[in-house]
Amino acid sequence: QSVLTQPPSASGTPGQRVTISCSGSKSNIGTNYVHWYQQTPGTAPQLLIYRNKQRPSGVPDRFSASKSGTSASLAISGLRSEDEADYYCAAWDDSLRAAVFGGGTKVTVL
């Protein structure tokens, strides 16, 4: 049982918009930044979004994210086949004094 809750799967056709939710609590998302990671099969995770909505250089602006209260969301617009991957939200938890991840959402491009 992950501290942050994500849907296990999401899907869309090429060009569509897909959103992934991430639900937490006051001690993690409610207080600290949310980060998002992308992991394609057989590779290490990569930072996709940091500090709630910031994109590292090289990440397409098709990826956007937001945070409100104790929840966050990641949106992928103009879905492409290469976006098929697992997506994880993460945050620092002040009560646990630990980093926590969501269980991951597998995005499938139909």
Next chain:
Amino acid sequence: VQVVESGGGLVQPGRSLKLSCVASGFGFDAYAMHWVRQVPGKGLEWVSGINWNSETTRYADSVKGRFSISRDNTKDSLYLQMNGLRGDDTALYYCARGETAVLSDAFNLWGRGTAVTVSS
């Protein structure tokens, strides 16, 4: 700019193993460092983190009291001493660099991982 893990392998339950992570291409002593693990086919689990000067270390409850994180900034290296290994410690262990010197920021550089298998 990379981090490279080593030290994984097959180990019997109850035994110990020490993982290493060597950094290159950036100022290692300016960043917090972390270990994150992943059971094949499962999600990511943060294991432990250490701030830039080793003053602050944190652990997941699942490894507290058994694992110990350390770093040697003179060798650009991060370590994870794992004692009392159990079957549920079997995973791919990633070394990850923090965005800044503090523990609570994002992990913006990941290694390829080193596999640990705990089995008799």
